[in-house]
Amino acid sequence: MEEQWLIWLSALLSSVLAYFLLDLIGRRMKKRRENLPPGPPAWPFVGNLLQMGRKPNESLWALSQKYGPLMTLSLGMKTAVVVSSSEMAKEIFKTHDQNFAGRTLMESMKVLSHHESSIAFAQYGDYWRKLRRIATTELFTPTRLHALQYLRRDQVSQTIRMVFKQSGKSLKIAHLMFYVGFNLMSNGIFSKNLFDPNNPESGELRNTLMKRYLDPQSVCRDLAIHEKRLHNYLDVVIQDPLEARRRGVDLPKEKDFLDILLDSTAHDFTLENIRALVIELLSAGSDTTSTTVEWAMVELIANPHVMKQAQKELEEIIGLN
Known part of the structure; x- marks a missing residue:
């Protein structure tokens, strides 16, 4: 029985070792075959993830000092090329932008055919250019x-x-900035606020928006x-201006973004595209703004001397009133 157990253990260790070696050889061959930029050696399975540490932004900067402004990293089983200078970013995003215009489509974005009408996930082409324009x-x-x-x-x-x-009480910065960003966008699109922080339905809307992209396991079911x-x-929001158009009600002289999109439905877009x-x-x-401001506030609180510098600058340039 003991001999059989040793045989199984030996076979398992041999398999793991063989996989490690094949993975390591495969990564090196892939790097040579695809003519990828230089980068740090990668471990099997995890790649360079262990080198990211607790502050990936600082780790990436340190690695760029050794391997250059364009370097290759293996993030788990994914290969990534990292750009770390403004000059290299200009080369990729401006000079050679069409060569890098493709998008990796996440499976979750295929739910309800969202990717076919998306400005963020549609592939580069005529339709995407129309959306962008x-x-x-x-x-x-x-x-x-x-x-x-105004x-x-x-x-x-x-x-x-x-x-x-909220003076004297805790304040949820992310929620507050979500409310600001969402209503600024909704005013530009619909000419009205859509988010009321005191309305439970608005809270549910925020949760729904936040959960759209977080679905690591039940990708299609929950996201749908x-x-x-x-x-x-x-x-519900789009229905009112649609009904007004069907009844022949005169549109305001200053059209909002939704009016412009509805004008385009005849030849460019469908209602699914607009949605x-x-x-x-x-x-x-809303989400990007709230996350960025929350992160900035955390860093300011963690670095009081920087907070004082920011407060002094606000007082000198804007004033206390």
Whole structure:
């Protein structure tokens, strides 16, 4: 019995060792075959993940000092090329941008065919260029941003009042900034606020948006539920201007982004396309902002001397009133 156990253990160790060697040889051959940039040696299975440490941004900077502004890393079983300088970023994202314009499509983004109408996950081509063009020319132009300046000012004032109301209490920075970013985007798209921090339905909407991309195991099942909730929520908002058009009601002279998208449905977009674009603009304009501001506040609290510098700069440039 003991001999049989030793045989099984020996076979297992041999298999693991063989896999390690094959994985290591395979990585090196792949690197040579694909003519990848230089990078640190990678361990089997984990690749370079152990070298990322607790502060990956600092680890990546340190590695770039040794291997250059363009280096190859193995993140688990995935190969990544890391850009660490503005000059190299310009080469990739401007000079040779079309060569790097493809997207790795996550399985979760195929739910309800979202990727077919997506500006974030659609592959580079005619349709993606149309989405990009209409977003940049009708939503993010200097003229449009200037016209909506009063909305941003009002939203900031409301946010400051909300902060003062919470004086002496804990404040959820991420929730607060989500509310600000979401309403700034919804005003640009629908000409009205869609998020009310005191409304339970708004809280559910935030949770739904946040959960769209987090589904590591039951990818399609759970994500489809959250996607349908977003569709139902937006369909109610889109329905009013649609009904107004069907009844022949005169549109306001100053069209919002939704009006422009609805004008385009005849020849460029379907309602499914519009819904997907609006979902992505709302989520990108709120989740990214709230996460960034929350991270910045954590760093300021952890570094009081930097916090004092920021406060001094605000006082000198903006003033206390």
